[in-house]
Amino acid sequence: MTTPLDALPEDVLRRRGSTKWATHPDDVIPLFVAESDFPLAPAITAALREAVEIGDTGYTPPRHGLQDAYVAFAARRHDWTVDPARVRTTADVVMGLVELLRGVTSPGERVIVTPPVYPPFFDAVPEAGAVVELVPLTATGELDLPGIEAAFAAGATAMLLCNPQNPTGTVHTRETLAELATIAKRHGAAIISDEIHAPLVREGVTFTPFLDASADAAAVGYAVTSASKAYNLAGLKCALMITADERTTEVVAQLPIEVEWRTGWFGALAGIAAYDEASDAWLDALRARLDRNRTLIAELVAEHLPGAVYRVPDAGYLAWIDVSALGWGDDPAPMILERARVAVNPGPSFGDAGRGHIRVNFATSEELLREAFARIGALV
Numbered sequence: 289m290t291t292p293l294d295a296l297p298e299d300v301l302r303r304r305g306s307t308k309w310a311t312h313p314d315d316v317i318p319l320f321v322a323e324s325d326f327p328l329a330p331a332i333t334a335a336l337r338e339a340v341e342i343g344d345t346g347y348t349p350p351r352h353g354l355q356d357a358y359v360a361f362a363a364r365r366h367d368w369t370v371d372p373a374r375v376r377t378t379a380d381v382v383m384g385l386v387e388l389l390r391g392v393t394s395p396g397e398r399v400i401v402t403p404p405v406y407p408p409f410f411d412a413v414p415e416a417g418a419v420v421e422l423v424p425l426t427a428t429g430e431l432d433l434p435g436i437e438a439a440f441a442a443g444a445t446a447m448l449l450c451n452p453q454n455p456t457g458t459v460h461t462r463e464t465l466a467e468l469a470t471i472a473k474r475h476g477a478a479i480i481s482d483e484i485h486a487p488l489v490r491e492g493v494t495f496t497p498f499l500d501a502s503a504d505a506a507a508v509g510y511a512v513t514s515a516s517k518a519y520n521l522a523g524l525k526c527a528l529m530i531t532a533d534e535r536t537t538e539v540v541a542q543l544p545i546e547v548e549w550r551t552g553w554f555g556a557l558a559g560i561a562a563y564d565e566a567s568d569a570w571l572d573a574l575r576a577r578l579d580r581n582r583t584l585i586a587e588l589v590a591e592h593l594p595g596a597v598y599r600v601p602d603a604g605y606l607a608w609i610d611v612s613a614l615g616w617g618d619d620p621a622p623m624i625l626e627r628a629r630v631a632v633n634p635g636p637s638f639g640d641a642g643r644g645h646i647r648v649n650f651a652t653s654e655e656l657l658r659e660a661f662a663r664i665g666a667l668v
């Protein structure tokens with residue numbers, strides 16, 4: 289059995305200057321923004337150290353090792369064959385979503401977003417000149433395929449898919465994705481699939497890349513992903529845009545040259561090291577840690593938050609917890625921060641369905657999670 293990866297000690301984490309550890313005072317346990325508290329995979333540290341030592345800090349060239357590294361990773365980890373010529377890079381996933389939306393929609397067109405979902409989706413659509421059309425997930429966190437079909441029939445031209453879904457941790461099934469692709473094809477619509485959490489599926493769960501779900505999916509889909517979530521590289525600015533069809537590849541090729549030019553070279557270097565087979569053991573150790581923490585959260589919710597509802601997520605490191613039974617109103621996060629000194633994400637920022645919810649980042653130590661839930665529980 290794989291030994292779970294251990295988080296860095298709190299005193300070391302408090303020396304970090306990135307958002308998770310630098311936003312709040314030292315008496316706050318930060319369980320909000322999706323950064324993780326583990327040491328980097330050793331191959332990433334080595335690659336970045338070497339780059340710093342030789343001053344390799346320039347612009348990212350158009351072709352580099354990341355495309356081939358991702359192709360090999362996709363084959364090993366997702367059983368997915370990707371054409372390296374159809375992998376392009378940009379600065380981050382959200383930028384990729386926005387630029388692809390610009391490529392597939394005309395100003396004023398409607399784009400389906402499926403809340404509860406990663407809040408920047410609501411902003412990415414207007415940033416691209418389009419209009420958000422909400423088709424919420426079902427009560428069990430699945431895509432509402434009849435609702436999506438109705439929205440496409442009424443004129444929506446694209447959809448932002450979150451697979452796996454943040455914040456519910458839903459890993460959409462191959463059948464669902466294939467059906468979604470059939471619907472999109474029928475209406476001439478595009479599906480842009482954010483797959484950033486894909487490497488972090490729970491033991492025993494299979495992630496299906498949207499483009500690999502069916503021939504229709506390959507024809508209508510664009511995937512955007514990055515090593516930034518699983519390997520904690522968000523500050524290094526590098527994401528991948530992947531297509532599987534001549535027409536969609538041409539759409540990406542027509543994006544302004546600056547879209548690719550903005551790729552961070554440290555992000556690309558770190559991504560190459562992350563996707564290398566040498567980092568698989570680290571990834572498996574991280575997944576073993578997250579598997580433990582997913583279960584631990586269930587125990588902590590039962591112990592400290594009676595009546596709260598938490599479904600163990602199939603992927604990622606975010607716990608979506610319905611605390612409405614505790615009578616803390618629509619948005620308990622500010623009260624939890626103020627009184628328990630624990631920073632969690634406000635449920636309503638993920639859409640209306642997030643009222644009475646909090647999102648808790650569990651990519652940290654068991655010790656900090658225990659302390660955080662004890663503090664929140666003391667408010668009950």
Ligand SMILES: Cc1ncc(COP(=O)(O)O)c(C=O)c1O
Nearest residue numbers: 322380381382406454484514522
């Ligand atoms: C679903 C999803 N997409 C994108 C991002 C952000 O990615 P990036 O920093 O590459 O834009 C996150 C970060 O948490 C996320 O959860």
